Amino acid sequence: MIERPSGEVPTVRHDIAQRIQAFTPTVFAEMSALSAQHGAVNLGQGFPDFAGPAFVREAANRAIDAGHNQYAHPAGLPRLRSAIAAAFSSRTGLDIDFDLHVTVTSGATEAIFDTIMALVDPGDEIICFEPFYDSYPASVTMAGGTMRVVRLEPPGWTFRIDSLRAAVTERTRLILLNTPHNPTGKVFAKDELEGVAETAREHDLIVITDEVYDRITFDGARHISIATLPGMWERTLTINSTGKTFSLTGWKIGYAIGPEWLQHALRSVHQFVTFATATPFQHAMADGLEQASENGYYETLLQEYDARRTVLATHLDAAGLPALPVQGSYFLMTPFDHLGFETDVAVCRWLIEDIGVTPIPPSAFYIDPTTAPKLIRFCFAKERATLDEAGRRLAGTLSRAQGR
Ligand code: PMP
Ligand code: GLN
Numbered sequence: 001m002i003e004r005p006s007g008e009v010p011t012v013r014h015d016i017a018q019r020i021q022a023f024t025p026t027v028f029a030e031m032s033a034l035s036a037q038h039g040a041v042n043l044g045q046g047f048p049d050f051a052g053p054a055f056v057r058e059a060a061n062r063a064i065d066a067g068h069n070q071y072a073h074p075a076g077l078p079r080l081r082s083a084i085a086a087a088f089s090s091r092t093g094l095d096i097d098f099d100l101h102v103t104v105t106s107g108a109t110e111a112i113f114d115t116i117m118a119l120v121d122p123g124d125e126i127i128c129f130e131p132f133y134d135s136y137p138a139s140v141t142m143a144g145g146t147m148r149v150v151r152l153e154p155p156g157w158t159f160r161i162d163s164l165r166a167a168v169t170e171r172t173r174l175i176l177l178n179t180p181h182n183p184t185g186k187v188f189a190k191d192e193l194e195g196v197a198e199t200a201r202e203h204d205l206i207v208i209t210d211e212v213y214d215r216i217t218f219d220g221a222r223h224i225s226i227a228t229l230p231g232m233w234e235r236t237l238t239i240n241s242t243g244k245t246f247s248l249t250g251w252k253i254g255y256a257i258g259p260e261w262l263q264h265a266l267r268s269v270h271q272f273v274t275f276a277t278a279t280p281f282q283h284a285m286a287d288g289l290e291q292a293s294e295n296g297y298y299e300t301l302l303q304e305y306d307a308r309r310t311v312l313a314t315h316l317d318a319a320g321l322p323a324l325p326v327q328g329s330y331f332l333m334t335p336f337d338h339l340g341f342e343t344d345v346a347v348c349r350w351l352i353e354d355i356g357v358t359p360i361p362p363s364a365f366y367i368d369p370t371t372a373p374k375l376i377r378f379c380f381a382k383e384r385a386t387l388d389e390a391g392r393r394l395a396g397t398l399s400r401a402q403g404r
Helices: 028-036 053-063 078-092 107-119 135-145 162-166 189-202 258-275 279-295 297-318 345-356 384-394 397-404
Strands: 102-103 125-130 148-151 172-178 206-208 238-240 253-259 333-336 375-379
Touching: 028 345, 053 279, 078 253, 078 279, 078 345, 102 107, 102 172, 102 258, 107 135, 107 172, 107 206, 107 238, 107 253, 107 258, 135 148, 148 162, 162 189, 162 206, 172 258, 189 206, 238 258, 258 345, 297 384, 345 375, 345 384, 345 397
Parallel strands: 125 148, 125 172, 172 206, 206 238
Antiparallel strands: 102 253, 238 253, 333 375
């Protein structure tokens, strides 16, 4: 113990800031730790267990060896921003100036946090579709804002446009959208996006759209960026993550595309949160984006994900746990009411401990977890062997659940 010359013993306040007192470890960290502890097959936290494309990994090694290891431009390497602008322009037809309209961040998570910190004052309200990715309410809380939610209802994950309109108040600042959607696999249809856009225009709201799974859509579902709808570019920030596009989530290279005034807001926060993002990985992602449009990478990515989805869906069917249909992302949602558990947390724990397969309880994606529908989420961004091992273990689930 340190004693001051006066003999007085200093005390340290152990209480943490009020705004984070309710935070607990994320459901992903919690389930991954439990999974490792029980040697379960981890289909919980969304990350690929395969290596990611060699042409991008090799580019990172080359960038390190070439000495690209000091701080990058705070808004992102011009080379990478240019590649991002080109890829987004070719997909949307929007005319993007990389220097004015693109910022590189440490993952989509950082872009979401920075944007909310930059735009939300204490007391402001944010509208979000429920279920929602767990970093949204945390970011809103840190900014002192309040979340109002519009529910997506299974099995189609539709919403009523009236509910969206009714959620708007004098204090509403922005709408937070996520398409393709985690955890439901919904891809918002054009008329739904038009409804969101109309509400945003009518009430002069900003739209933050999280499109990290934009390259992963199935069965002809078409991903549409809301920024392409009339009157939307100037009020929309489109957030993405090369971690998803190139199956390299640990590199944490995300980005945000939008008009100058929203870039100014985002960059004002970004410069003091991370200042700049890891330089060699930005170089590698620039190579990735430059080459992917020519070497058929996106088509292969999609075919592989489609095959992984079919493998997991087949295993879940065989185990008596058929999943709901999905249009995008790399998750499947499975009803569990016939297994005799009260909550998704209880069934997830039992599956990890007794069956050896790890899902995620999506109640963590609801403001009031007790209102979550009885579903659990499995991730299929995994090697065939991992999915087959999960299938083998899941085979006895129904009889084991009945015999508890
Ligand atoms: N948004 C959604 C919908 C996600 O599922 C994830 C995580 N996988 C993220 C954002 C975070 O992306 P990043 O790892 O680039 O921060
Ligand atoms: N987005 C991933 C998921 O939904 C998890 C990312 C994380 O753990 N932060 O599973």
